[in-house]
Amino acid sequence: MSETSVERVVIIGSGPAGWTAAIYAARAELQPLCLIGVPRSNPAPVLPGGQLMLTTEVENYPGFPEGVTGPDLMASLQKQAERFETRSRMVDVTHCDFSSRPFALTTSEGDVVKAETVILATGATANWIGLENELRLATSGGGVSACAVCDGALPVFRDQPLAVVGGGDSAMEEASYLAKFASKVYIIHRRDELRASKAMQARVLEHEKIEVCWNKAVSDVIGQDKIESIELTDTVTGDVSTLPVGGLFIAIGHTPATAFLKDSGVALDDKQYVRLDGPSSATNIDGVFAAGDVADSIYRQAITAAGMGCRAALDAERWLAEQE
Numbered sequence: 001m002s003e004t005s006v007e008r009v010v011i012i013g014s015g016p017a018g019w020t021a022a023i024y025a026a027r028a029e030l031q032p033l034c035l036i037g038v039p040r041s042n043p044a045p046v047l048p049g050g051q052l053m054l055t056t057e058v059e060n061y062p063g064f065p066e067g068v069t070g071p072d073l074m075a076s077l078q079k080q081a082e083r084f085e086t087r088s089r090m091v092d093v094t095h096c097d098f099s100s101r102p103f104a105l106t107t108s109e110g111d112v113v114k115a116e117t118v119i120l121a122t123g124a125t126a127n128w129i130g131l132e133n134e135l136r137l138a139t140s141g142g143g144v145s146a147c148a149v150c151d152g153a154l155p156v157f158r159d160q161p162l163a164v165v166g167g168g169d170s171a172m173e174e175a176s177y178l179a180k181f182a183s184k185v186y187i188i189h190r191r192d193e194l195r196a197s198k199a200m201q202a203r204v205l206e207h208e209k210i211e212v213c214w215n216k217a218v219s220d221v222i223g224q225d226k227i228e229s230i231e232l233t234d235t236v237t238g239d240v241s242t243l244p245v246g247g248l249f250i251a252i253g254h255t256p257a258t259a260f261l262k263d264s265g266v267a268l269d270d271k272q273y274v275r276l277d278g279p280s281s282a283t284n285i286d287g288v289f290a291a292g293d294v295a296d297s298i299y300r301q302a303i304t305a306a307g308m309g310c311r312a313a314l315d316a317e318r319w320l321a322e323q324e
């Protein structure tokens with residue numbers, strides 16, 4: 001399609017939500033265009049395909065009884081979308097003009113893509129502490145992860161002492177989950193007070209396998225191919241200690257990829273996630289839909305993102321039919 005033509009459906013993002021939206025839109029003969037994003041490595045790696053590109057084994061995505069690696073799963077979703085003639089471009093969207101139709105999306109290559117409907121599926125990235133060894137072992141399957149529900153049940157973490165960093169609800173939830181498999185779970189928190197709700201706090205503080213290390217920051221991750229221990233620095237005294245662990249789970253929040261929506265008029269919630277209009281995938285802007293982690297701060301699973309992508313494509317298809 002030429003630059004001046006108008007796409008029927010443009011999907012921004014290429015994680016499970018984006019590719020699933022593409023599969024459904026393509027099978028509805030809407031010839032979707034997927035803007036898959038440009039890889040970058042700073043401050044933490046971000047790849048087309050999203051967070052699953054940074055995980056190794058995925059054991060909880062239905063349909064794969066033996067498990068599947070994150071990159072293989074994403075390659076399969078892309079291949080399936082392309083089989084039905086989804087087109088893709090490796091560009092970021094730097095600006096969205098939703099003030100008139102067709103919508104105008106400026107890309108990182110400087111051109112403008114025009115679209116009748118847009119599905120926002122740019123995801124959210126887990127926040128990392130930012131230590132070199134943390135990021136190295138996270139990307140090489142070395143026992144550092146930002147998702148206990150995704151990775152915690154892997155055999156490599158069983159019957160091992162594990163550490164969770166963070167003091168919010170996610171950290172409490174991850175620690176409780178990991179305590180089912182681990183020999184011991186340490187929560188590493190930088191203050192002497194947890195941010196999590198009282199109910200979630202109670203679950204971990206009363207748990208015999210969970211111990212909170214107060215006023216501690218992880219200052220290094222030790223291990224060549226696999227984590228062996230973490231270096232802790234006391235945030236009050238500055239004392240440095242070492243804690244042997246077989247896995248490290250970072251639960252210090254997520255950042256939704258919505259910066260490119262600044263000034264677009266798309267309503268965001270107080271945490272900067274896209275706000276959906278009721279139970280559908282519609283945003284506050286007619287013809288703009290959202291799916292996956294960019295609009296979901298709660299579930300954040302590949303399968304829930306894929307389900308949302310399906311809904312967004314069906315909503316876009318119905319919306320286009322209504323316009324006609």
Ligand code: NAP
Nearest residue numbers: 129166167168169170171173190191195251252253254297
């Ligand atoms: P959060 O509430 O923002 O908590 C993040 C935690 O990470 C805080 O304790 C913070 O410490 C710590 N932290 C941030 N940056 C850090 C750094 N660089 N180094 C060390 N620690 C750092 O995030 P969340 O726990 O992911 O929760 C996000 C939202 O989802 C919340 O609204 C939460 O209630 C909700 N949620 C609900 C449930 C549930 O109800 N089942 C489960 C999960 C999440 P400080 O406290 O010192 O700032």
